[in-house]
Amino acid sequence: MEEPINGWARRNNGVTLTKSYQMEKRAFIKTTLLAAGALLMPRKSRALEFYPTEKNGEWAILYGTWCGSSRDASIWISEGMNGIANVFDVRENPDLSGYKHLIVGGSIRSGVTSMELQDYLTKHKTLLAQKIRGYFAVCGNMRQPVTEEQYHNFFNNHLCKLTGVESGAQRVFLGRVTFGLMEPDVRKQMQSMPGMEEYDNLKRAECMAFGREFLEKRGS
Numbered sequence: 001m002e003e004p005i006n007g008w009a010r011r012n013n014g015v016t017l018t019k020s021y022q023m024e025k026r027a028f029i030k031t032t033l034l035a036a037g038a039l040l041m042p043r044k045s046r047a048l049e050f051y052p053t054e055k056n057g058e059w060a061i062l063y064g065t066w067c068g069s070s071r072d073a074s075i076w077i078s079e080g081m082n083g084i085a086n087v088f089d090v091r092e093n094p095d096l097s098g099y100k101h102l103i104v105g106g107s108i109r110s111g112v113t114s115m116e117l118q119d120y121l122t123k124h125k126t127l128l129a130q131k132i133r134g135y136f137a138v139c140g141n142m143r144q145p146v147t148e149e150q151y152h153n154f155f156n157n158h159l160c161k162l163t164g165v166e167s168g169a170q171r172v173f174l175g176r177v178t179f180g181l182m183e184p185d186v187r188k189q190m191q192s193m194p195g196m197e198e199y200d201n202l203k204r205a206e207c208m209a210f211g212r213e214f215l216e217k218r219g220s
Helices: 019-040 069-080 115-123 148-163 184-191 204-219
Strands: 008-011 014-017 059-064 086-089 101-107 132-139 169-174
Touching: 059 069, 059 115, 069 086, 069 101, 069 132, 069 204, 101 115, 101 148, 115 148, 132 148, 132 204, 148 169, 169 204
Parallel strands: 059 086, 059 101, 101 132, 132 169
Antiparallel strands: 008 014
């Protein structure tokens, strides 16, 4: 008969586990595998929530960005709305079905927003059609003042065509350039342009003012 010694049993001059220890080991391995699987599961997208104000669950802001300019613009727009709008990065593929009102925008490169935003708006065109209340765009515009041309190109010829929704407030914000946040090839291209340097023309006050427009319409 085997004689357990400190949780082990001798057999044929070798060492084997007792039955109880083997069961504990199997349970441990199972638990470890389940935990690892949970880590690999895609997490549900969540809105950026910064404010202690109570959300009414009706408003959302969806943005596409490369280097964070439209993220900040979205946050500041929400601040102008007293924080009632949840803010979503399109790269998280958010579920916006539960929201009634949506503001859509993004950073501009070569006259268009990010491909992620374009794909999302095209895929969910039917769902979003009754929700969109306005648009915004963030564009460096070579540090030149915004004109009607930018409004026509970014909204009429781009975002409105993607969504099929032409109504709603529209605003173009001047953007910024931060070389360290750019993809290497884009950074190299930008730095090769004569006279190009880093700049920041995105204004929090302008973004908040745009947000207040929606808040005032909501209260009227």
